[in-house]
Amino acid sequence: MTKPLYLQISGQLRQSVISGEYRPGDMLPSENELAALYKTSRMTVRKSLGVLESEGLVRPWHGKGYFVLQPKYTMFTMYFGDSVTDGRFRFQEVNIIRPTKNVADMLQLKKHQMTIVTRRILERDGRPAAFDEKFIPYERGMPSIEFELHFTEFPGMFEERFAPMSLHTDMTIGVEAAPVHVCKALGLKTATHLLVISRLIRADSDEPEANPAGIPVGYGKQYLTEAFGKLSAKSGYYLQEKL
Amino acid sequence: MTKPLYLQISGQLRQSVISGEYRPGDMLPSENELAALYKTSRMTVRKSLGVLESEGLVRPWHGKGYFVLQPKYTMFTMYFGDSVTDGRFRFQEVNIIRPTKNVADMLQLKKHQMTIVTRRILERDGRPAAFDEKFIPYERGMPSIEFELHFTEFPGMFEERFAPMSLHTDMTIGVEAAPVHVCKALGLKTATHLLVISRLIRADSDEPEANPAGIPVGYGKQYLTEAFGKLSAKSGYYLQEKL
DNA sequence: AAGTGGTCTAGACCACTTC
DNA sequence: AAGTGGTCTAGACCACTTT
Numbered sequence: 001m002t003k004p005l006y007l008q009i010s011g012q013l014r015q016s017v018i019s020g021e022y023r024p025g026d027m028l029p030s031e032n033e034l035a036a037l038y039k040t041s042r043m044t045v046r047k048s049l050g051v052l053e054s055e056g057l058v059r060p061w062h063g064k065g066y067f068v069l070q071p072k073y074t075m076f077t078m079y080f081g082d083s084v085t086d087g088r089f090r091f092q093e094v095n096i097i098r099p100t101k102n103v104a105d106m107l108q109l110k111k112h113q114m115t116i117v118t119r120r121i122l123e124r125d126g127r128p129a130a131f132d133e134k135f136i137p138y139e140r141g142m143p144s145i146e147f148e149l150h151f152t153e154f155p156g157m158f159e160e161r162f163a164p165m166s167l168h169t170d171m172t173i174g175v176e177a178a179p180v181h182v183c184k185a186l187g188l189k190t191a192t193h194l195l196v197i198s199r200l201i202r203a204d205s206d207e208p209e210a211n212p213a214g215i216p217v218g219y220g221k222q223y224l225t226e227a228f229g230k231l232s233a234k235s236g237y238y239l240q241e242k243l
Numbered sequence: 244m245t246k247p248l249y250l251q252i253s254g255q256l257r258q259s260v261i262s263g264e265y266r267p268g269d270m271l272p273s274e275n276e277l278a279a280l281y282k283t284s285r286m287t288v289r290k291s292l293g294v295l296e297s298e299g300l301v302r303p304w305h306g307k308g309y310f311v312l313q314p315k316y317t318m319f320t321m322y323f324g325d326s327v328t329d330g331r332f333r334f335q336e337v338n339i340i341r342p343t344k345n346v347a348d349m350l351q352l353k354k355h356q357m358t359i360v361t362r363r364i365l366e367r368d369g370r371p372a373a374f375d376e377k378f379i380p381y382e383r384g385m386p387s388i389e390f391e392l393h394f395t396e397f398p399g400m401f402e403e404r405f406a407p408m409s410l411h412t413d414m415t416i417g418v419e420a421a422p423v424h425v426c427k428a429l430g431l432k433t434a435t436h437l438l439v440i441s442r443l444i445r446a447d448s449d450e451p452e453a454n455p456a457g458i459p460v461g462y463g464k465q466y467l468t469e470a471f472g473k474l475s476a477k478s479g480y481y482l483q484e485k486l
Numbered sequence: 487a488a489g490t491g492g493t494c495t496a497g498a499c500c501a502c503t504t505c
Numbered sequence: 506a507a508g509t510g511g512t513c514t515a516g517a518c519c520a521c522t523t524t
Contacts, residue, residue: 004512018447020406030490041514046491054297057408063490063521071407073398074324076414078476081317155316155478163263164314165300168479171319175418175438175469193436195418204261226418233321235398236411247493273509284495289510306502306509 009038009048017057017068028058028066056237071237078233080171080197082132082153087124089132092185094118096138103135106200106219114138121185122228128186129227131178134220155201158217166204168214173197173231182223195224195231252281252291260300260311271301271309299480314480321476323414323440325375325396330367332375335428337361339381346378349443349462357381364428365471371429372470374421377463398444401460409447411457416440416474425466438467438474 003011016022029037034045049066052058058066099107099115107115115135122130134154155167177191188194198221202214246254259265272280277288292309295301301309342350342358350358358378365373377397398410420434431437441464445457 006512018406018408019449020409024407032490041516042491043515044513047512049491050293060491061522062492063523065490068408071398071410073396073410073412074322076321076323076412078319078321078414079317080319153316155314159267163261164267165261165263165480167314167316168477169316169319171321171476171478172473173416173438173476174473175436193418195416195438230415230417233323233414233416234411235414237408249493275509284497285510286496287494290493292510303510304503305511306504308509 005038005040006044006047006051009034009040009045010051013048013052014055014057017052022068024068024070026068027064028068030065073235076233076235078231080231084122087122087129089120089122092119092121099135103219107135107137107216109137116142119181119185124227127227129225131182131185131223132220133222134218136218137216154199154218154220158201158203162203162217166214167217168202168204170200170202171197176223178223186223186225188225195228197222197224197231248281248283249287249290249294252277252283252288253294256291256295257298257300260295265311267311267313269311270307271311273308316478319476319478321474323474327365330365330372332363332365335362335364342378346462350378350380350459352380359385362424362428367470370470372468374425374428374466375463376465377461379461380459397442397461397463401444401446405446405460409457410460411445411447413443413445414440419466421466429466429468431468438471440465440467440474 013028022028028034028049031042031045031049034048035042038045049058049060053060053066056069056072058068060066095117096114097117099109099113103109103115104113109115116138118132118134120132121128122132155169158167174196175193176196178186178188178194178196180190182188182194183190183192186192199219200216201218201220203217204214205211256271265271271277271292274285274288274292277291278285281288292301292303296303296309299312299315301311303309338360339357340360342352342356346352346358347356352358359381361375361377363375364371365375398412401410417439418436419439421429421431421437421439423433425431425437426433426435429435442462443459444461444463446460447457448454
């Protein structure tokens with residue numbers, strides 16, 4: 001039940017760094033010094049220092065020593081997904097349509113290629129809180145049953161067709177005047193300005209030279225009203241730890 | 244110049260996971276099997292697997308084996324800081340003022356405690372693109388020279404007074420009707436809806452029991468116009484790698 | 487030359503899971 | 506009991522930095 005030695009060491013060093021005893025730019029004691037201090041082997045000390053390194057607190061410099069890093073104040077972590085604990089989605093439309101220019105550009109569609117669209121309304125306490133639309137390229141012969149069944153959460157729905165680890169998402173956040181069909185669905189005045197989240201999902205291709213950014217497989221927009229609440233993000237070294 | 248063995252092993256395993264040869268939930272070969280396969284010691288194989296683990300690709304399960312994880316589709320990373328490469332800030336005001344209720348709440352100010360405020364306008368091509376205001380608690384006897392000199396970037400300005408590693412930021416993103424002084428400064432119609440980023444900076448206190456969330460040391464709001472552009476965030480396993 | 491971290495070995499013993 | 510990962514040792518040799 002006692003904590004392993006390497007965690008005790010990393011814990012003490014971490015405390016020294018967080019408390020400011022060692023400040024950014026300072027050098028920690030060397031591996032050999034720590035090994036002597038804690039009466040243990042160098043490999044155990046290295047394991048301790050590896051913990052702090054993976055947390056982003058220190059970085060080793062070959063031939064010199066371990067140095068305390070500047071915290072990455074400008075890196076934020078935020079969580080955003082399709083599923084919500086508060087409220088429920090109501091399907092408004094599942095269809096095959098001619099894409100708008102924006103959608104065609106984002107998905108790099110061929111000329112005259114259609115897209116499958118789903119539109120949903122998020123309701124909270126019976127009142128609309130957000131509007132959600134997703135587009136995926138339509139390939140000839142796609143059975144409509146398939147996408148009706150599988151059109152659930154965004155990156156997850158591509159897991160069968162693409163290697164899960166190859167999927168990644170680019171998100172942009174901004175304010176836009178909501179288009180007519182969104183305002184109607186949400187019961188808002190036309191051109192109400194809403195918080196809009198756009199997501200482009202890509203799958204890394206097998207030939208990264210030809211397509212370094214990956215192949216677009218899905219595009220989605222979410223229009224959030226004030227009832228949805230705000231987005232939140234966090235910054236600070238300790239975020240890594242808790243994953 | 245040849246890559247260390249442990250990186251060769253982790254590279255091959257990573258490729259197998261990304262390509263989908265091993266899918267989420269699958270078990271990797273055991274440490275002993277890999278050690279035999281690559282004709283090396285178990286510790287070297289462990290180092291390889293540690294690389295994949297730190298990348299969030301696999302997780303070891305004591306007594307069972309290493310398993311491929313589901314990618315964390317809902318975790319996004321975004322960058323946001325005070326400094327901008329495009330455009331420049333123009334100071335509008337540095338002052339000691341009575342805080343609004345919102346600011347007093349966020350900073351947990353004592354009754355009648357004042358705050359120092361700075362207000363800046365971000366200009367691009369000579370046109371206002373964003374409005375920035377920051378509040379920090381005013382302590383009696385604070386020399387005004389100090390905060391005028393040091394009022395630069397947000398978490399960084401607290402590094403002298405607090406342990407750098409103890410600083411962390413909570414950010415919220417939403418749409419608000421900009422208040423009068425902001426609209427005036429930006430040359431907008433009153434109550435224009437803007438993208439608003441609020442940041443609360445806290446320092447971890449020495450008694451985490453008394454103040455688990457940390458002590459508020461600064462609060463800031465940024466009002467972004469369309470000229471500022473949108474915020475962007477990314478999701479995908481490979482993000483970790485590149486830090 | 488001396489000190490630092492980087493890689494690697496060939497063991498050991500322990501704790502957890504499965505059969 | 507056998508297989509798995511978790512911790513730890515006491516070395517070795519190498520590459521990099523400083524003196």
